[in-house]
Amino acid sequence: MSEILRVENLKKSYDGFLAVNDVSFAVAKGELKALIGPNGAGKSTCFNMLMGQLRPTAGEVYLDGERITGKRPREIWRRGVGRTFQITGTYQSMSVIENVQMALMSHHKRIFSIAPRAWKLYRDEAMGFLDTVSMADQADRPCSVLAYGDLKRLELAIALCHRPRLLLMDEPTAGMAPSARIELMQLVADIVRDQGVSVLFTEHDMDVVFAHAHHIMVLNRGELIADGSATEVRNNPQVQEVYLGGGTLFKEDANA
Template identity: 65%
Template sequence: MTPILEVRDLSRHFGAIRAVDGVSFRLAPGEMLALIGPNGAGKSTCFDMLMGQTDPTSGQVLLDGRDISGWPARRVWRAGVGRTFQVTATYGSMRVVENVQTALMSHHRRSFAAWPRFRRLYRDEAMALLEQVGMADQAGRPAAVLAYGDLKRLDLAMALAHGPRLLLMDEPTAGMAPAERAALMELTAGIVARQGMAVLFTEHDMEAVFGHAHRVLVLNRGEIIADGPPEAIRADARVQEVYLGGGAEALAAEARDG
């Protein structure tokens, strides 16, 4: 199958620091790919380059075979890529449903319209999206007062607003309680299975990674050191070395215990 996303030899250098150095991988439709690595491995920089928030020093990002490297974030989004944020980014001065309506309005290219009443626009579509992430009952609440787990789900609903074929999730479960984490990953996996989109996510929570990823990429000091199915990664000696300084099977243990 042709990949949705293909990354070729992607690098980003800040002066002498090679935050990301020659990263290449492919992502197929329907696939959930986890990008893991210790702090400072280059995950976030890699992510920002895919989403157009940082320009690569060299290398290419291909979406459906089209080179999108260096595109601004808004254009990447229009090309069919949605993202969620590590620290949730929602519009605090609006109600929950209005947050999603704003994303839909942008998708329908009406953000400069000064005449129609916003409240009536794409209300049903927005409610359907909120239904999908289980937030419909909170549609009328101001986003500023939501609990953190609910903000994450709202963030996800906004990322799904234009029916993306590729979803980028930056630490989707960061800052959540264990039970909520599992629920959010189940939710995401369900949506992916139904809609057949590809997902790339970074994550520190090993349960989320080994429970839901189809494939795992391990990044260390800006380079990919392992790429394979979760079982292979768990057994990989280099990965254990990087993560645990050689500490026995703690990685596997962590995955079991959460």
């Protein structure tokens, strides 16, 4: 498979402390790839450099062969990179569908078209995205009454409105009940399969990671220590040492 994202020798230093140190990797088109590691490993710092929230100290980032290093978040977004965050950010005073309509207005460059009739804009298109995340039946509910798992689904619908080629998901299941985590990541896996969107996600729930990721990368103290299949990462002695101080990281399943 061809690459959608390539990262070369990425570094981020704060007064001599290397939060991310010489990290290189690639994400293929149509791939669901996980970036895991202990708290403080550098995962969010890495994500923030990919999306332009932080400027790298050194290194390069390429999207589909185009250099995007140091570009502003909106420029990167316009080039086809979407993102979801650990903490959801929706307009609580608006309904579910109005949140999606706002995202579509931005996508269609009509964000300044706020007017008494703005609520009619892109309603059918918004319903299509809500259907994708199984939220169509809650379209007219206010966001303020949604369960946290439904807010995560809504955030995914909003991210999809720009039809990203690459979606960065920072701990997409954080704060969710176990069953809701499984449902959300299965939904993401279905979107990757059906729409060809590439997804790079960070996650602390190892059951979610090993059940859905095509490949897994492991960061520790800012350095990439593993990049491979679930079986390769599970059996990597350095990864086992980081997570458990030795021993077997996860029980092998029948399909591994």
